[in-house]
Amino acid sequence: xxxxxxxxxxxxxxxxxxxxxxxxxxxxxxxxxxxxxxxxxxxxxxxxxxxxxxxxxxxxxxxxxxxxxxxxxxxxxxxxxxxxxxxxxxxxxxxxxxxxxxxxxxxxxxxxxxx
Amino acid sequence: xxxxxxxxxxxxxxxxxxxxxxxxxxxxxxxxxxxxxxxxxxxxxxxxxxxxxxxxxxxxxxxxxxxxxxxxxxxxxxxxxxxxxxxxxxxxxxxxxxxxxxxxxxxxxxxxxxxxx
Numbered sequence: 001x002x003x004x005x006x007x008x009x010x011x012x013x014x015x016x017x018x019x020x021x022x023x024x025x026x027x028x029x030x031x032x033x034x035x036x037x038x039x040x041x042x043x044x045x046x047x048x049x050x051x052x053x054x055x056x057x058x059x060x061x062x063x064x065x066x067x068x069x070x071x072x073x074x075x076x077x078x079x080x081x082x083x084x085x086x087x088x089x090x091x092x093x094x095x096x097x098x099x100x101x102x103x104x105x106x107x108x109x110x111x112x113x114x115x
Numbered sequence: 116x117x118x119x120x121x122x123x124x125x126x127x128x129x130x131x132x133x134x135x136x137x138x139x140x141x142x143x144x145x146x147x148x149x150x151x152x153x154x155x156x157x158x159x160x161x162x163x164x165x166x167x168x169x170x171x172x173x174x175x176x177x178x179x180x181x182x183x184x185x186x187x188x189x190x191x192x193x194x195x196x197x198x199x200x201x202x203x204x205x206x207x208x209x210x211x212x213x214x215x216x217x218x219x220x221x222x223x224x225x226x227x228x229x230x231x232x
Contacts, residue, residue: 034220043205045223094219105158106157
C-alpha cells in the first residue's frame with residue numbers, strides 16, 4: 001500500500017534561516033509527488049510537483065524539493081525563511097491507479113517562523 | 116487565472132439535517148475530487164468523478180452522496196448530519212483527458228467549512 005510519512009509534525013525556524021521539511025514515501029512504483037501549503041483558514045496551494053522528470057524540482061516562493069529514490073525521500077527546502085512561510089505543509093503522493101488516482105496526504109508539518 | 120470555486124464557504128447545520136456543497140471546477144477540467152479535512156487532520160479522499168461518472172471512492176459515509184453534472188460542476192449531498200461531520204470539505208479539479216503540463220495535478224478550491232451543532 002502507498003503511504004506518505006512526514007517526519008516532523010512541527011518545525012520552528014528563525015526568519016532568514018534555511019527550512020527543511022522531511023517527507024518519505026512508500027510505494028510499489030515511482031509515484032508522482034507533490035508539496036501543498038495551507039495557510040490558516042485557507043485552501044491548499046500547490047508548491048511543486050515531481051513527475052519522474054528532473055529529480056530536483058523548483059516550486060513557487062523559493063521552495064524546492066529533491067526526489068531521492070534510493071532514500072524514498074522528497075524533502076522540501078528553502079534557503080531563507082520568510083514570515084509569510086508560516087503555514088501547514090503537506091507532502092502528497094498520487095494514489096493507486098497511477099495518474100487517475102486520488103491523492104494520499106501526509107499528516108502535515110506545521111512551520112513556524114520566528115522574527 | 117480561474118480557480119476552483121466552492122460554495123458556500125461556511126455552513127452551519129443542526130444534527131440530523133442535510134447539507135449540499137457545490138464545486139465548480141476550473142474550466143476544461145473534467146475530473147472532480149472531494150476531500151474531508153477534520154480539525155487538525157490531513158485531508159482524506161472521499162470520492163471522485165470523471166466525465167460525470169464516479170471514478171473512485173474513498174472513505175465516504177453511506178449518508179453522503181455526490182454527483183457530477185453535465186457542466187462538470189459537482190455536488191456533495193450530506194444527510195443525517197452528525198457532530199463528527201464538522202470539517203473542512205475541499206473540492207479539487209484536474210484535466211485528466213489529453214496530455215501535457217498540468218494533467219496530473221489537482222487544483223484545490225478554498226473549501227467549505229461545515230459546522231454541525
